[in-house]
Amino acid sequence: MIKIICARPFDYDRILALLQHGKLLTDDVMAAGTRYWVAQTDSGELAACAGMEFGEDAVLFRSLAVYEDYRGEGLALRLIERALDEAKAEGYHHAYCFSTRAADYFQRIGFQQVPVTQLAKALPDVPQVMRFAAIGKLPGEKAWWKALR
Template sequence: MPIRKAVAADLTGIQNLLLANGLPAQDVSGALIEGFLVAEDARGTIVGSGGLEQLGSSVLLRSLAVTPELRGTGIARELVAQLECHARSLGRQEIWLLTATAERFFERVGYERVSRDEAPREVRLCRQFAALCPATAACMRKRLPPNPLPDADGRLESS
């Protein structure tokens, strides 16, 4: 399944996917779309999305969704892996998120549940934390290893 950087024309498709999955979509805007990736099926329909919202020196993984019939096929895992790689390229060492429904998925890909109080101030003050996600949503964090460096032959080191 091809995954690519989202463009402005994808906004409605992303919002529709989020709404179909019971996720907040009202704050996903043209300004926020720059940090999003989308997965498309063979017809060009958006079947997965996820994004990074930069909040000062922190980053929030948000709006991860996959159409129900394609869950369990690795799309969400690949979206998260690519978003984490992007966060590392931005110099970020950790990613924060809130989830009311996917805590087990995020645990499987290396996120840990933490207290909301542990989140940096700029994350706690964002709209996702302050208003859009319920207080019962799990706050999770992943500390990111640095991007691997290429060795003398151009291959990535596994460190």
């Protein structure tokens, strides 16, 4: 059985390894205020991870990765639902994410494509937005939004 839990400090190296394995950006992934969840087997093996950065009224979902052996088991959706449920419970009203590779997936689970400028305006001070702005990556990104109700 695989359970979704909040990441603990000893999970961070494993999260970084999974993100690198998936060729995802790892700059600022452990910035202060960023929260992670992991999908973990009963034996403690890391199967998947996801993170979230927090603004005033919105959150930025980031760093979703699933090891190949665990794909097709619904772990990505379970991680997204857990993260968004916690954000909603804490009073956040909007969730955003960047994705150029998983557009169809995010649309299927209720995200709508929005201008990158909307995301950047809603979350100007979160680490991933600041990093993308600093390295000139914002114009080439695709932004996604979902209301948290």
